[in-house]
Amino acid sequence: MKLLIYVAVLILGVWLWRAHRQPPSKGQPPVPGKSKSGALPHEMVACRACAMHIPAAEAVVGKLGSYCCAEHMNHSES
């Protein structure tokens, strides 16, 4: 009976170790966009004027939202 417990603990340990390692062979599908923190390097935002998607780092941020260029921000917010 002791042997069964040892084997169970061993299997549990290996399973936990493998789950913690996350082997790359069985990867999960990539999670799109804004599911995690806002610090993603290539987060995309849509221009409120023309709906074009641009990287958040390059977006022009106005009072109402993000825009692809200052011209669209002025057009939408004035």
Ligand SMILES: [Zn+2]
């Ligand atoms: Zn635009």
